[in-house]
Amino acid sequence: MIKVEELSYFERDVLKEIGNIGAGHAATALSQLLAEKINMSVPAVTIMPLDRVSDLLGGPEELVIGIYMRVFGAAPSKIIFVFKREDALILVDKLTRNKIGETKEIGEFEESALKEISNIMTGAYLYALIQLTGFTLLPSVPAFACDMAGAILNSALLDCAVIGDHALIIETQFSITERQINGHFFLVPEPGALKTILNALGVGPSCKK
Amino acid sequence: MQEIVQVTMAEFKIMKAPGQIVTLGLGSCIGVCAYDSIVKLGGMLHIMLPNDAMAIGGVVNPAKFANTGVPLLIKELEAQGASRFRIEIKIVGGAHMFSANGQESVFNIGTRNLEAVEEACNFLGLKIVAKSVGGNNGRSVSLDLETGNVYVKTLESGIMNYVLLA
Numbered sequence: 001m002i003k004v005e006e007l008s009y010f011e012r013d014v015l016k017e018i019g020n021i022g023a024g025h026a027a028t029a030l031s032q033l034l035a036e037k038i039n040m041s042v043p044a045v046t047i048m049p050l051d052r053v054s055d056l057l058g059g060p061e062e063l064v065i066g067i068y069m070r071v072f073g074a075a076p077s078k079i080i081f082v083f084k085r086e087d088a089l090i091l092v093d094k095l096t097r098n099k100i101g102e103t104k105e106i107g108e109f110e111e112s113a114l115k116e117i118s119n120i121m122t123g124a125y126l127y128a129l130i131q132l133t134g135f136t137l138l139p140s141v142p143a144f145a146c147d148m149a150g151a152i153l154n155s156a157l158l159d160c161a162v163i164g165d166h167a168l169i170i171e172t173q174f175s176i177t178e179r180q181i182n183g184h185f186f187l188v189p190e191p192g193a194l195k196t197i198l199n200a201l202g203v204g205p206s207c208k209k
Numbered sequence: 210m211q212e213i214v215q216v217t218m219a220e221f222k223i224m225k226a227p228g229q230i231v232t233l234g235l236g237s238c239i240g241v242c243a244y245d246s247i248v249k250l251g252g253m254l255h256i257m258l259p260n261d262a263m264a265i266g267g268v269v270n271p272a273k274f275a276n277t278g279v280p281l282l283i284k285e286l287e288a289q290g291a292s293r294f295r296i297e298i299k300i301v302g303g304a305h306m307f308s309a310n311g312q313e314s315v316f317n318i319g320t321r322n323l324e325a326v327e328e329a330c331n332f333l334g335l336k337i338v339a340k341s342v343g344g345n346n347g348r349s350v351s352l353d354l355e356t357g358n359v360y361v362k363t364l365e366s367g368i369m370n371y372v373l374l375a
Contacts, residue, residue: 050257051217060234061349063364068307143307148364150234151347154218154257155306158237158318161257161273163265165219191265 004047004168004194012045014203015170019043021132022125023172023185029124030174033117034094041173047166053153056171057082057184060150065106067118068143068156071126074135075193075200079125080156080186081118085146087181088114100179106146115142121185133200156188163191213351216240219273221254221282223289226354233349235302237319239275239326239342240350242299243282243335244357245291251354254282258318259325275325283333298335299359299374300326301350303342319343339374 007015020043031038054060065088071077083091085106092103092110095117103110119142126137145152160167170187189197198204212228218238222230226249232240235255244251254272261274271277283293303323323342330337341348341361349362359374 051219054234061362061364066306145306145345147236147306148234148347148349151236151304152306153236154234154238155236155304155318158257161219162263165270165273 003164004166005164007047007168007194011198011203012047014198014201015168016043016045018129018132018197018201019045019170019172019187022128022187023174025124025128026121026172026185027174029120030117033120034091034176036094037177039175039177041175043170043172046169046171048169049165050154050157050161050167053157053167053169054150057149057153058084060148062149063147064149064152065114066145066147066149066152066156067115068145068152069118069122070140071137072140073137075133075137075196076190077137077193078156078186078188078190079118079122079139080153080184080188081121082149082152082184082186083114084182087183090176090179090181091117091183094176094179111144115144118142125185125187133197135196135200159190160188168194216253216255218255219257219270221252221272221278221285223250223252223282223285224354225250225289228354229351230354231349231351235348235350236304236306237302237322239300239302239319239322240348241279241282241326242301242350242352242359243286243291243296244299244352244354245286245295246297246357247292247295248290249354250286250289250291251352251357252282252286253350253352254278256322256326259321275322276329279326279329279335280333283335293333293335296335297338297357298330299339299352300337301341301348301359301361301374304347305343305345306347307345341372341374 303319
């Protein structure tokens, strides 16, 4: 089993590239869905202590919306979308072609809309990964939560705690140019999957001479 | 201004009055508050997983697991003058954050954490006097070391709720 703290700079760079290609596809999907220009940050591969992950989103008590999917197959992983609540409301407005500010509550309909956005983006992301690695990867049904950032992320990242105190996170930020909506997209390979991914890309432990 | 100490994941803190110990954003993790009202000494433990047998390889932090963390907390409290016969336990957390998929083990971890904490407390002969557990919302906890009061904060659908746990 690879410990995330022990990844080399080069291996991290390869993971970053995966994030880049996957997120590129996902951003295109979102852009088509909303008929808007989407900006995307260069993905960051971060290895961080589990208790600090919620700092990425403004602290453990920040009210956020999280959509969580598991990825099954050769490289089991987790995908988590996180939006601030007000950004999620604008996103729903954009998707349903409402005026910005019309959606005020997250009800069943809004929840479903946000899940669908995540579903489509995840599909695009995974498709890129599948082409790159040749793996079979299947996403689960999305699960939704609107709560404290700490509670959402910690619960989603729990199985990283089995192997250590750090999580490997491939993070991309999306923003809609005019509206300053920020979304965070996290890909978190499960502890055993990291080796499989690196091997498939020709940089893993079994590829070294 | 009284001192406020924060406990992060897989960690525990012990403190004497006056002051407060807090832990923020508990999901399926559990905050275990222990308090001895005679010596006004209390501690808080933030566990993530039920059993240290789940750990794979390497050095294990005992405060991460319910079965090792609870005894550790009590041992440290007793070393500083508390008595386990007076210690009262209050537990908070153990939620299912994501409601959609009940069948997966990662979603049941809250319940399993809860059972493991209760079992560890029973084993040590500790009284659990109050709990705010389960459900599908996150919680923040604070323990006031002057009174032993535990306050629980929730953000259910964006509305902040701050209650005394009794």
